Amino acid sequence: MSDGSVPTPFLSIEDVVVRFDIKRTLLDRLTGQPARAIHALNGVRLEIPRGETLGVVGESGCGKSTLARTIVGLIEANDGRVMFEGRDVAGLKGGARRAYNRRVQMIFQDPYGSLNPQMSVRQVLTEALSVHKMRSKAEIPGRIAELLDLVRLPQDAADKRPHEFSGGQRQRIGIARALAVEPEILVADELVSALDVSVQAQVVNLLLDLQQRFKLTVIFVAHDLRLVRHISDRVAVMYLGEIVEIGETEALFTAPRHPYTRTLLDAAPDLDPTRRTRVASAKGELPSPLSLPSGCRFHPRCPYVFDRCREEHPILKAHGARQLAACHLEDFSKAGV
Numbered sequence: 479m480s481d482g483s484v485p486t487p488f489l490s491i492e493d494v495v496v497r498f499d500i501k502r503t504l505l506d507r508l509t510g511q512p513a514r515a516i517h518a519l520n521g522v523r524l525e526i527p528r529g530e531t532l533g534v535v536g537e538s539g540c541g542k543s544t545l546a547r548t549i550v551g552l553i554e555a556n557d558g559r560v561m562f563e564g565r566d567v568a569g570l571k572g573g574a575r576r577a578y579n580r581r582v583q584m585i586f587q588d589p590y591g592s593l594n595p596q597m598s599v600r601q602v603l604t605e606a607l608s609v610h611k612m613r614s615k616a617e618i619p620g621r622i623a624e625l626l627d628l629v630r631l632p633q634d635a636a637d638k639r640p641h642e643f644s645g646g647q648r649q650r651i652g653i654a655r656a657l658a659v660e661p662e663i664l665v666a667d668e669l670v671s672a673l674d675v676s677v678q679a680q681v682v683n684l685l686l687d688l689q690q691r692f693k694l695t696v697i698f699v700a701h702d703l704r705l706v707r708h709i710s711d712r713v714a715v716m717y718l719g720e721i722v723e724i725g726e727t728e729a730l731f732t733a734p735r736h737p738y739t740r741t742l743l744d745a746a747p748d749l750d751p752t753r754r755t756r757v758a759s760a761k762g763e764l765p766s767p768l769s770l771p772s773g774c775r776f777h778p779r780c781p782y783v784f785d786r787c788r789e790e791h792p793i794l795k796a797h798g799a800r801q802l803a804a805c806h807l808e809d810f811s812k813a814g815v
């Protein structure tokens with residue numbers, strides 16, 4: 479509590495803006511082209527309570543990975559703040575910063591790329607345990623055995639190297655490495671998208687078990703809506719660097735409040751569309767993040783567009799107790815097209 483009455487949010491993302499500047503070429507300079515930037519995050523605002531699993535979905539290029547990387551501190555925001563237990567992460571120094579880096583762990587899509595091929599699993603885990611001084615030297619072998627059990631790998635895995643494992647097993651090693659430092663938040667960016675479908679469910683169920691066992695807060699970035707529905711308490715839908723809808727998982731999946739969410743759900747083959755009223759879908763391609771549309775960023779593709787959408791940027795507003803959506807229509811599913 480900050481003043482004895484208002485609870486301090488566990489993790490809050492406050493109007494975060496991230497731009498990637500594009501280097502001007504010689505030709506750009508000669509032809510007087512102005513400097514340009516990719517607008518990857520355009521004012522993302524989000525609070526994540528302790529213990530929640532938040533799914534983050536949206537088309538490729540909408541800023542999911544940028545958001546994940548900004549939360550763990552791999553990308554610095556141009557504007558806005560990431561607040562952890564009421565403190566601005568950008569301002570954390572020394573021991574406080576190291577503590578944040580330990581408490582918030584990222585698991586990457588490609589464990590092969592993030593695991594040193596020369597190191598055995600034992601060395602990988604020993605390194606993780608030593609960097610953050612999690613255990614004394616004498617305690618490390620016991621902790622490694624425990625971690626292998628936790629991610630359901632056999633004990634002899636400790637002396638093997640990454641190439642001796644399947645993709646799913648490597649992903650378990652990545653999870654064990656993250657767990658070694660006893661994090662409170664796990665940020666999983668496309669954790670299973672490189673794996674076979676049959677293996678995906680096993681790894682996601684493992685994550686779900688670990689989340690419950692250690693009361694972890696999980697940010698689960700994924701394309702696969704079926705998996706997101708399975709694992710998440712709430713889901714945030716991103717479009718062109720903004721959250722256009724956020725809500726409790728079942729509410730959002732059964733009665734989406736933003737036309738873009740509906741488009742995403744309609745495009746997912748293995749969700750049951752018969753439970754939703756059919757409405758019109760988005761048209762066209764995702765606009766370039768180099769030059770954002772005016773008003774509602776979704777308006778050029780929205781089947782329900784009207785004048786206000788072209789001019790006024792909608793903010794997230796409540797639809798009942800369980801959802802927020804940034805759309806000028808009160809209820810788009812009742813609008814005529």
Ligand SMILES: Nc1ncnc2c1ncn2[C@@H]1O[C@H](COP(=O)(O)OP(=O)(O)OP(=O)(O)O)[C@@H](O)[C@H]1O
Nearest residue numbers: 498516518536537538539540541542543544545767
């Ligand atoms: N390091 C970078 N330099 C320049 N542009 C970048 C960089 N990282 C991301 N971008 C751009 O920022 C935008 C958002 O990318 P991001 O990877 O966050 O989207 P995403 O939703 O995670 O996509 P995907 O689902 O394909 O991973 C894209 O236009 C992308 O090309």
